[in-house]
Structures are given as structure tokens and as C-alpha cells.
Amino acid sequence: MSDNKASTTLPLAGLKVLECGVFQQAPAATALLADFGADVVKVEGPGSPDPGRGILPPSLTGDASPYFESLNRNKRSISLDLKKPAGRETLLQLVKDCDVFVQNLRHGVMQELDLTYQALKAVNPRIIYASGNGYGSKGPHASWAAMDLLGQARAGTMMAQGSPDMEPMAGIGGMADQIGAVYLAFGIMVALRHRDATGEGQEVEGSLLGTQLAMQTFNVSVTLFSGGVAPRRSRAQASPFWNVFKCGDGRWISIAGAQSERWWELMFRTLERPDILNDSRLRAFLRDPDAARELVGLMDAIFLGRSQEEWVNLLGGAGLPVAPVQDYGQVAEDPQVIANGYLESFTASNGRTYRTVGPGIQLTATPGSVRTGAPEWGQHTEEVLLEHGLTWDQIGALAEGGVIGQSN
Template identity: 30%
Template sequence: MNTDRPGQPDDTGSGLRRGPLAGIIVLDITRVVAGPYCAQMLADLGATVIKVENPSDPDYARSFPPFAGDDPKSAFFAQFNRNKQGITLDLKFEEGRALLRALVKKAHVLIENFRPGTMEKLGVGYEVLAQDNPALVYTAISGFGRTGPNSSRPAYDNTGQAAGGLWSMNGYADRPPVRVGTIIGDLSASLYAAFGTLAALREAERTGRGQVVDVSQQDSVLSLTENAVVRYTLENDVAGPLGNDHPFVRPYGQFPCKDGHVFFGGYTDKFWRISCQIFGTPELATDPEIDTMEKRFSDAVYTRRILPILDQWFMPHTKAALEEMAGDRVPLTAVKTIAEVVEDPHIAARDMIVQVPVGGQPVRMFGNPVKLSGLGLPIMTGAPDTGADNAAVYGALLGLDAAEVDRLRAAGVL
């Protein structure tokens, strides 16, 4: 048994999991992040999520650092697979495919992130599984989606960042583009997949018919490019790297202070006027050269007048002092390190750092940003060991006894 999950009820049949998705059974046939994170969010909200891994080729994110405990476990893996149960199943075996189809009859959702066509080649694509469960919501996450000329191409997170246009917009104008400093392709696809899954579940509850939720990393990244598409389609303006600047409002960006940097977004006339008062220069609010948004945006005026004013305002003060002085009245926020964010009292008040057992010890990791007034903070259980819940899940859902589970394991099916 997985010691990271003490006292965890067998929620496949007991109904003891709490939350708005309690009673929803999700088969999670995904690996790494684009997929596991989608399923983890559903698990946080009460769904019974069963992580299905190939016994001879389990999720290789289990090998990603950092590790915790005397019997080291991946905290990276746990962050995206907490609150799940774990089983093994090899779909290359006929018995393995039969078991998946039997599980699908008991499930509401199946999530996979194989390259399009893989499940069909294995004989367990949506059309086949829908025969077993017409209400099944089949969520498929891939680099380029299930349709279109590029659908069969392999992809990673950086594929989505590159193909979706975001990479070309990030960085500084006088340097090559820079990838976003996190796996935004994987994460955004997971978020959209969770949203689409819930919409399809609602439709399945209403009509009794499931459907495919088709989410691509490229599509997901493209939707994060803010004004870039309409700037191009209306004005033929191709967005490029702007550093910390903004294409049409100023000041709105990162500015230095005594011990680091702050974000300041005082570009409206209202916030500019308030800022002038806060920093002891009220006369600047009515200075005829910089008294409107349009005037302050001018390249020449911004460089000659506005940037020196911001240096005068910010450089004598620390990030914390500036937030104390102005943060309640204008958009001014410290540019925080991850260490500062994790220790932020506001983050603590929002329950955004939770303790999850990893390798037998509690590890702090990010929580769920969705706050439901009727839910409260869910109990966090650790990620399952590979196949840790074979006996419990196959017994509860399919009625297999211990001897049959052992036989299937010995045959390599589990």
C-alpha cells in the first residue's frame, strides 16, 4: 500500500469523497503534466480519479525532481497526481483492452494525452468505448488536436508555445524571443480540458450522450495571446517581444526600486493623479505635457519625462514599503520571487499552499485556485504508487478477486 495516503477511503464504491464532483469516476490515462493536471483538478473537486499506467512503462514524471522521503518519491509527480488512485493496465494485451472497456462501463470520463490515433490503433478509441458507455466523456489532449493537417505530429509544451505564437512575443525587442518561464502549453491545455470536460459532463447528464473533448496545446496557447490576433487581422501589425512594456498603455510594467522591482500600472488619468499625490508630486497630475494617457504614452515623452519620475518615486523605497504606501490605492505590486510568494500571508489565507504527503513526509505545494463556498479545503492525499490500488479498484468496480488480480499481474496485463 502507498503510505502517502493513510486512512484514504476506498472511494470507488464508498461515496466518501467530498465535493461537487463526488460520485464522478474519471479514468486518467495520461502522463507528465498535460492531462495529469486536468485530472488532478477534478480530483481536488471530489471526483474519483483512477490513474491508469502501463506496468512496464509507468508515467516517467515519477523520475522528475525534487524528491522527498527516505524512500524518495517525486514531489513534481505528486503535485499533479495527488488525490488519485493508481492502477496498472497494459493495453497491448487483449485482456488489458477488455479490462479498460469494462472500466469504461463504470466511468463517466476518460482522459488521454496520446498522439491522435494511438487509442484507435490499440482498438480502444472513442467510437469503440462509446459503444460500451454512450454517456462517456472522452477528453483528448494533444499538441495539435484531433483534426487538421498537423494533428499527427508529436508535441511537447515548447511545441505549443512555439506553434501558438506566444514564444515569438516573449522577451525583448532587441534579442531573440524567449519561452515563457513555465510549461504554459501543458498547463493551459489542462485547464481548458477540465473546463471542457465539465461542460460535456453537464450535457451527458442532460441528454445521456457523451462526446469527445478535443483540446490542443497550440489552440490553448493561441488563446492566451491577448490582443495579438486582432492587431494582425485588423492592422497587419505582427506582435513581437516587448519586454516589460505594453503595446498601448504606459506606465504599465516592471520598474526598479531599492531592493528589486515592482509592477506599476498607473496609466489611467485617475491612477496617475492618485500616484502623484501618494509620492508627493501632486503638481505632475496637471503638468500640461503629461496630464493625459495619450501624452504619457508618447515614446519621446515617456522616455524623457515618465521614466525619470518613476525612478524618483520608486528607487528610494523597498518593494514592501512601496506596497505599503501605494498598493491599496493604485495597481502597484512587488515582483515577488517564488520564495516570497510561498511565504506570502495572503497566499496562506487563500489556502494556495497545501501540504501533501510525499515519500512519507509533508511537502508544501500549490493548491487549487478554484474556491467554492460550499467545499472548504479538501483533504490532500498523496499520489499513488504504480498500481497501488489494483486490488481495491478492480475489486470494487469489476468484482475481481485477489487471485484474479494476481494472475493478471503475473501475466503482465496489470
């Protein structure tokens, strides 16, 4: 498509979303909505654009930020100073004709601006008001600063990964934010479904802490059910059928045979190791930690005998659950990634073409897509204000008063 207006064939076409988002949690949530056709308008201050615009170095082929582009594709941007009365009134005018308002600003900012759910509900009772935050809106630490890494730390994620001798292990940067964004987008869709049935708007809240816990439901429930905390385990202590193994070319494979008894015979017939296949002591490794460690050692030696590609083809071809352990460069060339269209190309505002990750889910009749890159700061200010009934004279007055800014 040539512009940011979504095709009417997309499932969320006609859904109007205002975003006062920074960094990742809220912007990623609205990007998911935009991928499927929602008209997302990003609100940025004339002197305070989303700081995410400056995150991560430029790409190798140009000056576009992979961070900001990937989180703000398919959106429009307006520059509006919400600290000024005219800016606040202008936002409320936009809210009157809006379906969803999304924000993840610092705790207390929306109260200071008098742009809480109650304030927006007064002008649009059907509004869905979605907030992303760090630790929830209640409790003694609701106002504490929070970022992605802190969400991972507080929710136990760091201590659930790695081996016993390792320091706390953080997941990839943005993991808590991205998971929080998916849950926030899901909450918005649930609230919209309720509004379809009842006509009622409501608040939606997703915190980094809460969504990290939700992501680990099974793992956390083990502790809640048993009263004990499962220890971190090294590779040698883990199941040989749920592990990673180094291959002869220095690359790794992952085996995920959760039902090890189901895979035992097929595994060691394929590996041509009848000695292991018929060893009842090793076969009982789930009940014998020493046998598990010994079996991991034996399999370590076996997998050093061939390359990653050879092992993946041999084991996968035999029907065993195996996958190559890949870095992002290898992922970008993975035939499964390419065949399923998981990566898409788009043209950024600088005119260059880049690749990024698509929506993540695929609909057969109305698939989402990355149609445009991220907007320039304030790029669509006049366009959006005109759509919402402001005149050129009113827009000029806002510009003279410093309420709106012009794109760089």
C-alpha cells in the same frame, strides 16, 4: 482524509474517471477533477509508468517528486498492460462503469490499441472521452510530436513577450500544459452537463496550440482585427502606468494603472512630485512615445529612493494599483497567499509532509482540497479491479500473464 476515496460532501463525489495520461496536460486536468472529489484512477503500464514520475529532482526534504506529486494528488493508480488483449478487455470492463476517460498519449496510440472513442462508446454510450494533444486532431501536423515548449512557440506566445532585442521568450515550464489542462477539465465539465440533460456522451479535445491561442484571445484578436502584428516593446517604450520598477533594495514593484488618466493625480500626489503632476506634456504620454520614455526614466529614479516594502505600503495604502514582484520563495510567505489558503499541506506515500498549490478556485460550501499525495505505481490495482467485479482468481490470472504488475 485517510484514503483516496473522496468525501461525499465534495461536488464531484461519485464521478468516476479513468486516466491514461503522461507528463502534465492530461494528469493536471484530472487532478483538478480529483481535487473536487472525482475518483480518478490512473492507468499505467507494468513496464511503462508515467514518465512524469522521473521528472525534476527530489525535494530538499525527501525523495518525492514535486512535479509528479503536484499533478497526481488525490488519485489512485493501477498497473495494466493495454497492449495485451486481456489488458484491453479489462480496461473496457472498467469503462462500463466509468463517466470520463482522459488520455494524452502519442498520436495514433489509442487507434493502435483499438481504444478510440468509438470503441469505448460501444460498451458505454454515456462515456465522455477527453483527449489532450499538441496541435489538434486535424491538419498536416496532427501527428507531430508536441510538448509544452512547442505549444508556446507555435501559438505566438514566445514572440508576444519580452523586448525587441530579446530572443524568443518562453514562459515558465509547463505553462502551455497547465493552461491546456484547465481548458480540458472545463470541456469535460461542459460535456458532463450536456450528458446530464440528454444522456449523451461525446468526445472532448484540447490541444496545446488551441488552448494557448484561447489564453491569448485579446492579444491575437488585435492582429486579427488590424491585420498587423503588434511589436514587442521594451520597458522604456511601455506605459509608465503598466510597468515594473526597481526599488532601492534591488527588488521590484509592478504598477498596473491601465486607465492612466484616472490614476495620474493620485500617483504624483502620493509621490509628492507636483512638477510631474502639472506637466501637461508628460501627462499626454499615451500620444507621445518620447514623453512616455522620459516619464519611465523619471519614475525609475523615484522608485530607487525606497525599498519594495515601503513603496508597496505607500502606493497600495493610497489606493494605487501596485504589487510586489516576487519569486516563489516570497510567494510562499505572502500573507495574502496564506490568509486565503492557496497553499496546502499533504502527506506523500513516503510518509513525509510537503506543501503544494491548492485547487486554485474556492467554493464556500464544497471546497476542493489536496487530501492525499500521488499514488505509488500500481498501488491500487487489486482494489480497483475488485470494485469492478473481478474475482481474486481473475486478478491472479492477470498477474501471471503479466497483464498487471505489482507496486514497487
